Amino acid sequence: MISPRLFVCSGAKVGQESTIAKGRQRVNLDSIGSKSNVNIRVENVTRALHQHPHPRLVDFLEIASYVFTADCSTDRGEEWTDDDSREAWGRDFAFVIPVREPAFWSSPAITSLLTEVLSFLSNDKYSFTFVPLKQDRAEQHYFEFTEHKGWPFHAPERVVMFSRGLDSLAGAVETASTGAHVVLVSHRSVSTLSSRQKKLFDELEKQFPDQLVHVPIWINKDEKFGREPTQRTRSFLFAALGAVVAEPLGAGGVRFYENGIVSLNLPVSEEVLRARASRTTHPVSLHFLESLCSAITGRDFAVDNPYLFKTKTDVVEVLASHKAPHLIGHTCSCAHLMFKSNTQKHCGTCSQCIDRRFAITAAGLQEYDSETDYVSDVFAGPRKDGYEKKMAVDYALHGIELQRRSESELAILFNAELGRAVRYEAKRSDAAERLISMHKRHGKAVTDVLKEKIAERSADLAVGTIEATSLLALVLGKNLGPGPLATGTTVEAITGSVGGSSGGTPTQADRSIAAAGDKILEYVMGKFGTQGPARSIKRRKLVKRDTVMFAAIKIGFKGPQYCSFLHDRRIRPKWPDGAPVSYPQAYKMGPPWPKKIQDEKTRARARMKLYADNVFAEALVLHLPAEFDKINKLINSRTSQGASKNPTFGEPHKH
Amino acid sequence: MGHTRLGEVPKTHKWNELVEQISGSILTGNVATADVRVGTIAAQTLDATQTSLKKAATDPGVRYTFYLITQVALAARATDWERALGVHGIRLSGDSSVFDFTVEMQGAIDRYVRKSRSGATDLSEIAQQSAGEAIASLAGSRTVSMFGGSSDDVRNAIRSFSTKKGFGYLGQRFFGRFVARFLNFYLSRVTAASLGSPRLRDLGDVAQFNDALRVHCDQSARIVRDFCGEWFSKTVYREGIDLKNTSRFLAVAFRKIRSELGRQGTEI
Numbered sequence: 001m002i003s004p005r006l007f008v009c010s011g012a013k014v015g016q017e018s019t020i021a022k023g024r025q026r027v028n029l030d031s032i033g034s035k036s037n038v039n040i041r042v043e044n045v046t047r048a049l050h051q052h053p054h055p056r057l058v059d060f061l062e063i064a065s066y067v068f069t070a071d072c073s074t075d076r077g078e079e080w081t082d083d084d085s086r087e088a089w090g091r092d093f094a095f096v097i098p099v100r101e102p103a104f105w106s107s108p109a110i111t112s113l114l115t116e117v118l119s120f121l122s123n124d125k126y127s128f129t130f131v132p133l134k135q136d137r138a139e140q141h142y143f144e145f146t147e148h149k150g151w152p153f154h155a156p157e158r159v160v161m162f163s164r165g166l167d168s169l170a171g172a173v174e175t176a177s178t179g180a181h182v183v184l185v186s187h188r189s190v191s192t193l194s195s196r197q198k199k200l201f202d203e204l205e206k207q208f209p210d211q212l213v214h215v216p217i218w219i220n221k222d223e224k225f226g227r228e229p230t231q232r233t234r235s236f237l238f239a240a241l242g243a244v245v246a247e248p249l250g251a252g253g254v255r256f257y258e259n260g261i262v263s264l265n266l267p268v269s270e271e272v273l274r275a276r277a278s279r280t281t282h283p284v285s286l287h288f289l290e291s292l293c294s295a296i297t298g299r300d301f302a303v304d305n306p307y308l309f310k311t312k313t314d315v316v317e318v319l320a321s322h323k324a325p326h327l328i329g330h331t332c333s334c335a336h337l338m339f340k341s342n343t344q345k346h347c348g349t350c351s352q353c354i355d356r357r358f359a360i361t362a363a364g365l366q367e368y369d370s371e372t373d374y375v376s377d378v379f380a381g382p383r384k385d386g387y388e389k390k391m392a393v394d395y396a397l398h399g400i401e402l403q404r405r406s407e408s409e410l411a412i413l414f415n416a417e418l419g420r421a422v423r424y425e426a427k428r429s430d431a432a433e434r435l436i437s438m439h440k441r442h443g444k445a446v447t448d449v450l451k452e453k454i455a456e457r458s459a460d461l462a463v464g465t466i467e468a469t470s471l472l473a474l475v476l477g478k479n480l481g482p483g484p485l486a487t488g489t490t491v492e493a494i495t496g497s498v499g500g501s502s503g504g505t506p507t508q509a510d511r512s513i514a515a516a517g518d519k520i521l522e523y524v525m526g527k528f529g530t531q532g533p534a535r536s537i538k539r540r541k542l543v544k545r546d547t548v549m550f551a552a553i554k555i556g557f558k559g560p561q562y563c564s565f566l567h568d569r570r571i572r573p574k575w576p577d578g579a580p581v582s583y584p585q586a587y588k589m590g591p592p593w594p595k596k597i598q599d600e601k602t603r604a605r606a607r608m609k610l611y612a613d614n615v616f617a618e619a620l621v622l623h624l625p626a627e628f629d630k631i632n633k634l635i636n637s638r639t640s641q642g643a644s645k646n647p648t649f650g651e652p653h654k655h
Numbered sequence: 656m657g658h659t660r661l662g663e664v665p666k667t668h669k670w671n672e673l674v675e676q677i678s679g680s681i682l683t684g685n686v687a688t689a690d691v692r693v694g695t696i697a698a699q700t701l702d703a704t705q706t707s708l709k710k711a712a713t714d715p716g717v718r719y720t721f722y723l724i725t726q727v728a729l730a731a732r733a734t735d736w737e738r739a740l741g742v743h744g745i746r747l748s749g750d751s752s753v754f755d756f757t758v759e760m761q762g763a764i765d766r767y768v769r770k771s772r773s774g775a776t777d778l779s780e781i782a783q784q785s786a787g788e789a790i791a792s793l794a795g796s797r798t799v800s801m802f803g804g805s806s807d808d809v810r811n812a813i814r815s816f817s818t819k820k821g822f823g824y825l826g827q828r829f830f831g832r833f834v835a836r837f838l839n840f841y842l843s844r845v846t847a848a849s850l851g852s853p854r855l856r857d858l859g860d861v862a863q864f865n866d867a868l869r870v871h872c873d874q875s876a877r878i879v880r881d882f883c884g885e886w887f888s889k890t891v892y893r894e895g896i897d898l899k900n901t902s903r904f905l906a907v908a909f910r911k912i913r914s915e916l917g918r919q920g921t922e923i
Contacts, residue, residue, distance in 0.1 A: 084665035085707035087777070119774060230660055268659060269847060270839035270865075273780045276660040335658055351659050390661045390847040397847075397858055408801050411754055415787030416780070418754075419761035429752045429802040474850050477857025527859025529866065606799045 002077045004092035009066045011035075012096045012131055020094055020129060027073075029066050032141055037222035038069045042244065044215050045143045053143075055100035056296055057244050061142070063097055063105075063114075063128075064233075064240035065219050070095070071122060071233040073225035089276070091124045098133035105130040110295060117288035122232035123275040152181050153213050158255035158302065159183040159246040161238050162214070164197045164332045166356065167307060169204070170318040171257025176208040177322045183213050185245050185254075187238060189220045193332075196345065200330045207324060217241045235280040239289040239303055243296065253302030254293070256281045259312045260435060261442050262355070263305060264421050266414050268398040269390075281305050287424045309434050311442045312359035320365060328360065328368040348376035349388040354395050354471070361452065362445035379453045380460065383469045392471040399446025402439045404528055410436050447525075450475060454521055476520055542611060542619035545571055549604040550616060551624065551631050563587045563597065569624070573597075664844050669703045677845050677864075679854030692854075693867045697875075698920020700838050701913055707778070708837065708913065712906035715771040716779020720764050720786045722901040724829065725887060727760065727790075728822055729896075731814035737806070751806045753794045756813070757787050777840065785832040789825055819884040826883025830912055831876035835869045842868070871919075878915040879908045 006024035008014050010031070014021055031038040040061065070093055077088035099105050111128055118126045160175065162168045162184035175182050184201070188194045194216065201214045219237060235256070242254030258281040265277040279285050283305075290303040307315060319325050335350040346353045357378035360369045376382060383389045402410065411418060411432060418432050425431035453472055460466040466473050542550070552565040563583035573583060575596070580586035586593035608616075620628045664670045676696050701708065711717045723743060730739035737747055744766060745759040764783050768775045790813075795801045797812035816825045846861045855861055886904050890896050 078662075080665040082710070083706040084667050084670070085704040087662060089777075090774075116769065119769070123775070125774065230658065265659070269661070269843040270836055271662060271841070271843045272659055273777045273840065274775060276662075278658040280658075385848065386663065387661050389850070390844070391659070393847040393850050393858065393861065394659075394661070394843075397861060400858070401862070408795060411801050412788050412791045412795065415757050415791045416761050416784040419758040419787060420765070422758060423762055428758050429754050432754055432758075433802055468851070475858045477851060477855075477860070524857045524859040527857075528862040603799055606803070 001079075001081055001088055002075060002091055004094070005070065005074060007066060007070050007093065007095045009095060009097040010062065010133065010137065012098050014096050020096065024092075024094060027070070029069055031062060031065060032137060037225070038065055039218055039220050040065050040142045041144060041218040042142055042215065042241075043144050043218065044146055044213075045245075053244055053248055054297075056104060057247055058142070059099040059101060059105060060240045060296055061244050063095075063099070064237045066095060066097060067093075067118065067126075068219060068231075068233050068237040069221045069225070071124075072228055072231055073221055075226055075228050076230060089123060089274075091122075093124055094127045094129070096129045096131065098137075099130045100133050102130045102132050110292075113288060113292045113295065117285065117292060118233060118236060120282075120288065121236060121275060121279050121285055122230075124232075152210075153183050153249065155250040155252075156181060156183055157252050158304070159185050159215075159242050159249065159251045159253075160255050160257065161242055162186045162197075162201075164193060164200055165352075166312070166319070166328065166331050166333060166359075167257045167259055167262075167315050169200065169324075169327055169331055170315045170322075171255065171307065172204060172212070173207075173322045173324045173327070174318055176204075176211050179211075181211055181213075182208075183215065183245065183249065183251065185238075185242050186214065186216045187234075187241055188216045188218045196330075196332055200327070203327055203330050207327075215245050217244075230278075232275050232278060232280075235285055235289065239293060242303075243293050243301070246301070247297050253290070253304065256286070256303070256305045257307050257315075258305050259310050259315045260308045260438050261311055263308055264417065264435065266398075266417050266439065268394040283308065283421050283424060309438050311438055311445065312355055313362040313442070313445045316359050316363040316365055320363065325365050325368045328365060329370060329373070344373050344375050346374045348374035348378050348381055349383055349391070351391050351395065354378055354392065358395075358399075358446055358449050361449045377470070379472050380457055380467055380470045382467045383471070383474075385469075389469060389474065393474055396446065396450065396471065396475050399443050400450075400525060400528060402443030403447045404443070404525070407433065407436045407440070410439060451518060451521055455518070476524060542615060542623075544569075544623040546604065546607065547616070547619040547623040549601070550608045550611075551620065553601065553605055553608060555631065559594075560584065560587055562601065573600075661847075662844060663848070664841055667703075669699070673699050673703065674845050674849065677842070677854065678849035678852035693864070693871050694916075694919045696842070696920075697838055697868060697871055698917045700841055701834075701916055704837070704841060705913065708909060711778050711782070711833075711837075712902055712909055714776055714778045714782075715773055716764070716768040716776055717782040718898055718902050718905060719767045719771075720779065720782040721829070721905060722896065722898050723760060723763060723767075724786055724790070724816075724825065725822075725891075725896045725901070727813055728816040728825070728887075729891065731810050732817045736810050747806045747809070749806050750804075751809055752800065752802050752804050753791060753798050753809055753812060754801050756794070756809045757791050760790065761787055778837075781833060781836045781840065785829050785836055788832045789828040793825060793828055819888040821884075822887040823880040823882075823884030826887070826908075827876045827880040828873070830879050830883075830908060831873035832869075834876065834912055834916070835872035838872065839865065839868060872916075875915050875919060876912060878911050882908065882911065 004024045006014070006021055006026045007029050008026060009029045011033070014026075028035070029038050030036045031040045074091055074093075076091060079088055080086060081088070097105075104110060105128070114128060115126045118124065157180070160168065160172055160182055162172060163186065172182055172184060186197055188197065197216070201212070205212050219241075238256070239254055245251075246254055263281045263283070265279065265282070267273070267277050286303050286305060290301065293301040293303055310318075316328070319328060332345040333352045333356040334346045335352045336347050346356070348357075353374065357369070357374070360366055371377060374381070383392055405413070418435060421435060422428040422431040450472075454461070454476065457466060457472055461472070461476070548566055548569045548571045552562050555565075557565050563586070566583045571583070572581060573579065573586060573596075580589055580593060583597060587597060611619075617632065620631060624631060664674070673696065676692065676699065726743055727740065727745070730736050730743075733739035740747060740759075744763045745756075747756065747759065751759075761783060764779075764786070765775075768779050768783075791801065793816070794809065794812040797815060798804050798808045815821045843865075846855060846864055849855050850858065850861060855864065887896070890900055890904075894900065
């Protein structure tokens with residue numbers, strides 16, 4: 001574990017003997033003056049904004065910059081403790097920060113909000129001591145004012161956080177397409193990214209002239225600090241940047257555009273606990289940030305994400321549907337912020353590159369995302385041992401699992417994560433169902449793209465020229481190609497036909513493997529769930545009551561026919577004393593009984609889905625033996641096209 | 656913006672041996688379909704991680720999570736169940752579903768953990784995930800729908816856990832899932848990294864291994880089923896369940912499971 005840190009900021013005085021300093025490694029941070037090691041600069045701030053932002057907002061900007069600097073410069077460590085059974089992850093940070101409004105920042109409600117949001121985002125422990133700031137600190141140093149005549153950007157619905165990726169671009173395009181004026185706020189940390197971001201904005205502006213303004217904000221740290229790549233407090237910083245711009249503009253708040261898969265970031269593997277999967281725009285994070293920003297601004301200040309229920313593929317399709325797919329090529333999704341290549345924007349090996357390529361392929365927009373923009377091909381390129389290989393394996397495994405598991409299974413497996421995600425939704429079950437449906441869409445997209453890519457690369461797979469460490473080779477394993485463990489027999493066993501390269505020319509192998517590509521993936525996917533726990537389909541026997549009700553529903557009986565069918569098979573209502581004793585009688589009596597019968601039928605229909613067909617068939621044999629053939633025939637015929645809508649089985653009961 | 660941190664297992668002799676067991680660079684054969692290997696691997700992993708597992712019984716988050724499971728089961732027996740749940744900060748409406756119930760439970764655990772001195776830990780997160788999985792799977796199978804129904808349906812489902820037998824099943828499911836998740840916190844680093852090795856030939860083998868491990872842990876947790884039911888029943892009757900006796904119970908339960916998994920690993 002790394003030792004606890006004390007960050008003494010803006011020249012605050014903290015003695016070595018101070019209680020707060022004990023047992024902590026001291027680090028001095030400052031954003032102004034000769035010893036400054038944190039750079040804060042807000043570019044392109046128009047005079048239409050107030051020249052002097054509210055002191056509390058400047059405090060927020062400084063606090064967020066110091067926190068982000070501490071986060072990015074403190075290594076999380078790699079050593080294990082507790083006899084090598086506990087992984088290093090969380091850190092312990094204390095801050096002493098001079099502020100303009102110490103009473104506000106020191107209030108229990110605010111310190112509690114600060115520590116809650118930061119702990120949730122980063123899993124680190126935070127404590128803050130706020131002291132009064134010296135009056136000679138010149139905060140306007142941060143703001144670079146420019147003149148803008150006829151400023152039309154007042155009071156937008158939200159200011160939009162603009163990275164250089166696909167999601168925020170789609171959000172900007174979608175908003176601008178409505179004719180609205182859009183204020184885009186960006187964090188800049190290195191000049192390479194700055195020029196790419198600027199280029200993207202220029203291209204965007206060509207499509208929406210006079211509708212956009214871009215406010216880049218530089219926050220970076222002295223190069224002498226270390227570099228921790230996880231950067232879990234990014235959205236805390238982004239919220240501060242957004243608030244500094246939004247508040248003087250009178251905007252309703254700050255908007256992040258992030259697809260729901262990344263926003264929730266369900267663990268792709270069981271090693272990924274807590275914030276090891278980033279929670280940058282997680283609904284809980286945004287809820288805390290909204291509460292904090294509202295407290296700071298003293299008004300309702302929204303921090304939201306309209307793309308919570310969209311997959312990355314959905315987001316890419318937004319660009320296509322708004323006539324902006326050509327902008328895809330100007331975006332960069334790569335996680336490697338310090339990526340140096342001048343000619344290529346993507347490494348092709350990180351999780352973001354994988355996700356981007358899968359989404360663009362699933363949306364059929366590959367022509368706008370050149371392969372040459374990737375140093376390593378996402379699907380067929382080499383991967384180093386460790387993170388690169390594991391990320392590819394976990395991504396594909398997770399996607400296939402999402403696709404093959406039922407909605408209930410996903411609600412069970414990811415119960416804690418889904419529970420958190422919908423905690424602040426008004427209708428939680430509905431929201432959870434939408435989130436699960438989105439994850440299943442994502443899983444299907446991943447699986448479909450895998451199939452497509454396997455078909456595309458069938459020739460390489462056949463002759464064994466596919467890179468052995470590539471994503472496709474890892475997924476398919478050594479079931480294919482002329483590797484030492486793969487033979488024609490393996491392929492034959494899987495596909496039922498002679499194939500593989502063993503003993504054949506590459507051309508023959510190519511043909512046979514091309515035809516077998518789908519079957520090979522099916523073979524691999526067929527192993528999923530074969531040893532799993534009991535599925536949600538019930539195995540227990542059906543009682544007579546349910547069997548009769550299910551049969552009536554399957555046949556398609558309604559109203560009096562349904563009631564008669566039940567009555568004729570001695571199924572009576574289970575209602576309190578004084579209620580009608582038979583279904584036909586109840587139906588005839590009118591309200592409220594028909595409604596009660598319908599409700600009961602709706603519940604039975606839902607229950608019916610929990611039983612496998614063979615269980616139902618067995619129950620029919622047991623409870624309705626004389627009628628099994630007729631019912632079974634009817635049921636089967638009703639599932640076929642053109643089945644009669646007027647069943648002749650079972651005439652309505654005569655009263 | 657999404658980022659996932661993936662790590663490695665410690666570079667020690669014990670772990671090197673385990674990696675060898677999983678990847679099979681000497682012996683061949685599929686790791687996932689051979690019960691022998693899953694049992695042995697589970698036992699060896701527990702041996703390598705026993706210090707961490709021992710701490711589970713005293714981890715405030717783990718302890719509170721299991722305590723809360725006992726309390727919601729008892730609340731379902733109370734005359735006013737919504738009021739009894741309210742004591743723990745769990746609020747239900749008339750049309751709450753099983754899923755809504757678990758959302759409230761997760762919220763109560765999060766609030767408790769956030770305020771505890773140690774905060775959230777990997778163990779507390781595993782406990783929370785396992786509790787959600789146990790309640791949702793068992794209660795979900797007792798109601799028409801996971802996402803629909805009424806608070807009364809949820810109550811009836813939860814009430815079935817308040818008997819000696821019912822709580823035994825719930826306890827078995829919780830401990831089975833906890834141990835499987837705990838082991839795979841380590842092992843998933845190895846299986847993903849070993850893909851392409853003789854024993855993990857393709858992605859399907861990794862999926863099979865995960866499933867086999869889960870089934871193995873669920874079955875091994877059978878050892879605590881009766882113990883859970885008896886403890887619940889006796890403690891409620893004699894002294895009432897509190898955090899202190901929950902902690903003592905957890906220590907014994909984890910010891911039993913560890914010993915059972917160890918026994919199965921060597922027996923096979």
